[in-house]
Amino acid sequence: MITINVNGSPRQVDADPEVPLLWALRDHLGITSVKYTCGIAECGICTVLVDGEAQRSCIVNLGDVQGRDITTIEGLPEDHPVKLAWIEKQVPQCGYCQPGIMLQTVDLLARVPNPTEEQIDDAMDNLICRCGSHPKIKTAIQYAAAMTARKGG
Amino acid sequence: MKTEITRRSFLKQSSLVIAVTAFSNPLRLFNGSPAQAAGKLPFKPHAFLEIATDDTITVWVGQTNLGQGTHTGIPMVIAEELDADWELVRVKSAPAGEAFKDPLWHSQFTGGSTSIRHRWDLLRTVGAAARQMLVEAAAQQWGVTAGKFTTENGQVVYSDGRRLSYGKLVETAQKLRVPEKPPLKQAEAYRIIGTSRARMDIPDKVMGKTVYGIDFTAPGMCIAVIARPPQFGASFQSYDEPAAMAVKGMVKVVPLEGRIAVCAETTYAAMQGRKALDVKWSPGSHPDLNDDTIDAAFKAHLEKPGAQAKNDGDVRTALGQAATTLEQSYKIHYISHAQVEPINCTASVERAQCRIWAPTQGATTFQEVAAKLTGLPVERVEVNILPAGGGFGLRGDASHVTDAVLLSKALKRPVKVIYTREDDFANDFFRPASQCRIKAGLDKEGGLIGWSHKVAAPSVWSRLAPGMVKNGVCPDAVSGVWDMPYSIPNHLVDYVMVNLPIPVGFWRSVGFSVNGFAVESFMDELAHAAGKDPVEFRLAHMGKGSRPYNILSLLAEKGGWKRPLPKGRARGVAVNACFESFAAHMAEVSVGKNGAVTVHKIVCAIDCGTAVYPDAIRAQAEGGAIMGMSTALHERVRFANGSVKTANYNDYPVVTMSEVPEIEVHIAKNDLKAGGVGEPVLPSVAPAIANAVFQATGVRLRELPFKKDLLSKG
Numbered sequence: 001m002i003t004i005n006v007n008g009s010p011r012q013v014d015a016d017p018e019v020p021l022l023w024a025l026r027d028h029l030g031i032t033s034v035k036y037t038c039g040i041a042e043c044g045i046c047t048v049l050v051d052g053e054a055q056r057s058c059i060v061n062l063g064d065v066q067g068r069d070i071t072t073i074e075g076l077p078e079d080h081p082v083k084l085a086w087i088e089k090q091v092p093q094c095g096y097c098q099p100g101i102m103l104q105t106v107d108l109l110a111r112v113p114n115p116t117e118e119q120i121d122d123a124m125d126n127l128i129c130r131c132g133s134h135p136k137i138k139t140a141i142q143y144a145a146a147m148t149a150r151k152g153g
Numbered sequence: 154m155k156t157e158i159t160r161r162s163f164l165k166q167s168s169l170v171i172a173v174t175a176f177s178n179p180l181r182l183f184n185g186s187p188a189q190a191a192g193k194l195p196f197k198p199h200a201f202l203e204i205a206t207d208d209t210i211t212v213w214v215g216q217t218n219l220g221q222g223t224h225t226g227i228p229m230v231i232a233e234e235l236d237a238d239w240e241l242v243r244v245k246s247a248p249a250g251e252a253f254k255d256p257l258w259h260s261q262f263t264g265g266s267t268s269i270r271h272r273w274d275l276l277r278t279v280g281a282a283a284r285q286m287l288v289e290a291a292a293q294q295w296g297v298t299a300g301k302f303t304t305e306n307g308q309v310v311y312s313d314g315r316r317l318s319y320g321k322l323v324e325t326a327q328k329l330r331v332p333e334k335p336p337l338k339q340a341e342a343y344r345i346i347g348t349s350r351a352r353m354d355i356p357d358k359v360m361g362k363t364v365y366g367i368d369f370t371a372p373g374m375c376i377a378v379i380a381r382p383p384q385f386g387a388s389f390q391s392y393d394e395p396a397a398m399a400v401k402g403m404v405k406v407v408p409l410e411g412r413i414a415v416c417a418e419t420t421y422a423a424m425q426g427r428k429a430l431d432v433k434w435s436p437g438s439h440p441d442l443n444d445d446t447i448d449a450a451f452k453a454h455l456e457k458p459g460a461q462a463k464n465d466g467d468v469r470t471a472l473g474q475a476a477t478t479l480e481q482s483y484k485i486h487y488i489s490h491a492q493v494e495p496i497n498c499t500a501s502v503e504r505a506q507c508r509i510w511a512p513t514q515g516a517t518t519f520q521e522v523a524a525k526l527t528g529l530p531v532e533r534v535e536v537n538i539l540p541a542g543g544g545f546g547l548r549g550d551a552s553h554v555t556d557a558v559l560l561s562k563a564l565k566r567p568v569k570v571i572y573t574r575e576d577d578f579a580n581d582f583f584r585p586a587s588q589c590r591i592k593a594g595l596d597k598e599g600g601l602i603g604w605s606h607k608v609a610a611p612s613v614w615s616r617l618a619p620g621m622v623k624n625g626v627c628p629d630a631v632s633g634v635w636d637m638p639y640s641i642p643n644h645l646v647d648y649v650m651v652n653l654p655i656p657v658g659f660w661r662s663v664g665f666s667v668n669g670f671a672v673e674s675f676m677d678e679l680a681h682a683a684g685k686d687p688v689e690f691r692l693a694h695m696g697k698g699s700r701p702y703n704i705l706s707l708l709a710e711k712g713g714w715k716r717p718l719p720k721g722r723a724r725g726v727a728v729n730a731c732f733e734s735f736a737a738h739m740a741e742v743s744v745g746k747n748g749a750v751t752v753h754k755i756v757c758a759i760d761c762g763t764a765v766y767p768d769a770i771r772a773q774a775e776g777g778a779i780m781g782m783s784t785a786l787h788e789r790v791r792f793a794n795g796s797v798k799t800a801n802y803n804d805y806p807v808v809t810m811s812e813v814p815e816i817e818v819h820i821a822k823n824d825l826k827a828g829g830v831g832e833p834v835l836p837s838v839a840p841a842i843a844n845a846v847f848q849a850t851g852v853r854l855r856e857l858p859f860k861k862d863l864l865s866k867g
Binding site: 086137 | 218219220221222351352354355356358359360361362363364365367368370376401419420421491492493494495540541542543544545573574768772773775776777778779780801802803807808809810811813816
């Protein structure tokens with residue numbers, strides 16, 4: 001049994017330590033918002049936050065995150081600026097990549113509260129969205145940043 | 154349109170189409186949601202629509218949610234004619250069923266930009282019929298006949314000021330006959346169509362609540378990954394079953410025809426089990442197949458005599474008399490769908506029924522395949538269409554439903570078949586590669602008098618429905634060539650079918666995205682040869698005031714075709730006509746000394762008839778611009794040693810954030826029949842970029858993806 005803290009609650013996983021966090025979350029804990037796509041950390045769609053930092057769960061071993069805090073998209077409050085911005089700007093098309101992209105955005109805004117277009121390009125460049133929602137993602141990131149600034153958060 | 158007619162005739166003759174009796178319970182949701190109240194209510198004048206006594210309106214959509222917006226657009230059309238209160242409209246996904254089949258293609262297929270285009274009259278009639286019944290119900294309830302009834306925002310209003318909400322009328326309405334031809338609104342009266350409503354599926358997608366196919370869990374289910382031949386035509390010789398079974402969580406190894414399924418309690422265990430299985434394969438049937446031999450095969454086919462697809466006028470004489478002739482070859486490589494959610498399908502074969510849960514674009518095809526495999530009548534096969542993480546044409550293919558059904562039968566429990574990303578690339582039904590040679594002639598005034606075009610390409614239809622290939626011509630392989638939006642008096646189109654073991658399938662905008670590149674690049678070459686402006690040259694060969702003429706004019710005007718550009722930047726244009734819509738693109742580029750192409754801006758203009766849901770059209774157009782650009786700059790599937798060499802996204806770059814240009818979308822305003830959107834927004838992107846690159850550098854790119862070394866100045 002390996003214990004990880006998922007969205008604020010300790011969860012026990014009956015899996016070997018070398019099982020990727022992605023599959024532990026999906027198959028063992030039923031948290032399917034964390035998406036499998038490439039399995040080699042190429043697309044970023046399985047991104048979760050580990051102690052607040054964006055990581056690609058397909059290459060993180062369960063054993064390496066024992067006792068650490070994992071945040072998936074459900075762990076962000078429904079009125080989180082990134083979620084509100086994604087709805088306001090109608091970002092998703094198929095939406096499959098969006099939980100990972102939104103969590104990468106949370107990571108970006110924590111480090112760079114008011115990112116320039118170049119900083120957004122840089123932070124989001126190694127993520128894949130096949131539908132081509134990029135223009136809306138960019139607008140939503142800027143909107144979320146402005147919302148956060150207004151809230152004084 | 155020619156492809157339209159032929160596809161339709163395909164569906165009439167295809168063996169895939171089976172006349173089915175009415176689905177016994179067509180509206181049962183996979184999760185057993187109590188959507189259907191017991192008894193006579195809710196009021197349900199059609200399978201698409203129900204209205205409850207609490208005024209809520211539920212629209213059942215049988216199309217696949219691929220993120221294209223039809224799960225909001227379809228309800229918008231019905232709600233418009235119903236005069237519904239939009240705030241009370243809900244949407245639910247319907248499973249496979251007779252009522253949800255495409256009225257023209259007789260199959261519940263989501264593709265070909267048909268979701269609204271093929272249901273334009275049907276959807277409006279459903280709403281209008283319900284509205285008429287509610288008005289009649291009000292007249293009965295009030296006991297009045299004279300006077301004037303109107304409807305607004307979910308209420309019937311009588312001329313004396315009395316009003317009742319729809320929910321208060323449904324009990325009476327449900328006893329009335331459904332009118333067959335209720336009057337439809339004039340476009341001026343629209344108040345929902347043409348507005349941008351919040352997409353109804355977005356909140357769940359943002360909150361992480363959407364259950365995509367790959368996320369679905371059936372009680373007692375196990376997961377299967379399949380070991381498939383690594384080379385075309387290979388077969389398995391031996392495998393280490395005990396080693397696979399030693400993996401923790403393994404359930405069973407099940408050999409199927411030509412492939413071996415590895416079934417486990419979890420996905421990761423199944424993947425590990427497959428590795429441990431260590432299958433030994435025979436050599437493939439085409440060990441010499443690789444990028445070079447493929448290229449050579451296409452080239453050789455281009456030298457063979459072709460089947461005649463079109464022969465208007467007399468091309469030979471026209472070219473002989475031309476003041477200028479131009480001849481060039483174009484080459485388009487195989488590409489992958491690379492949709493983000495890997496292929497998957499869950500099946501549960503039970504004693505007297507079979508249930509399927511899949512992110513499928515071909516719901517009734519899946520139903521028919523499963524019925525055949527299980528021996529059950531189609532009405533005992535329930536296909537639940539789950540939201541898909543992209544599709545782009547690939548998800549109409551049913552090979553994985555076969556795996557899931559066979560395995561569920563063998564294991565007597567539900568089975569979810571999952572492709573790994575590597576499986577997905579290796580087993581895609583690729584967009585066909587194509588090579589073509591075009592020769593065209595101009596008269597003294599620069600008028601296009603003859604166009605001879607030979608295409609060498611594989612045929613998608615010959616795999617899916619051989620009857621579609623008539624006199625040796627695959628209509629898909631020449632689409633965009635034999636029906637290009639130009640009037641050319643002498644027009645010859647020949648086709649040579651290339652048969653290689655590489656499986657091909659439909660990919661967004663199908664043949665148009667392949668041939669559109671060649672046709673629109675060559676139009677640009679001709680414009681330059683004629684010394685004409687590329688926009689003017691195109692317009693000169695279109696009917697003045699025709700829809701393609703107007704959309705190109707709109708693009709030139711809105712995109713500022715003649716506006717000055719910063720130094721080093723150049724513009725290119727291209728146009729396309731497909732799926733009953735017309736689109737044109739303008740690209741603004743610069744080319745670095747190292748040959749790197751930077752796309753600064755893409756402008757799209759589209760005439761898709763009545764623009765039902767402008768926000769979704771804009772989203773599709775942005776996505777189409779990015780995907781089209783991706784095919785121009787990056788995408789190519791590689792082959793080596795008789796197998797697919799491209800394994801994952803690291804071998805198959807697609808456009809990502811830093812390359813995404815500014816994108817501008819202009820939607821033509823008219824009230825014509827709604828046309829397609831998802832596909833027409835793509836084919837003219839790549840040629841617009843190539844034409845801009847020529848303008849910037851004088852280098853003509855005649856290959857997709859671009860051969861960038863042509864641009865580096867060393």
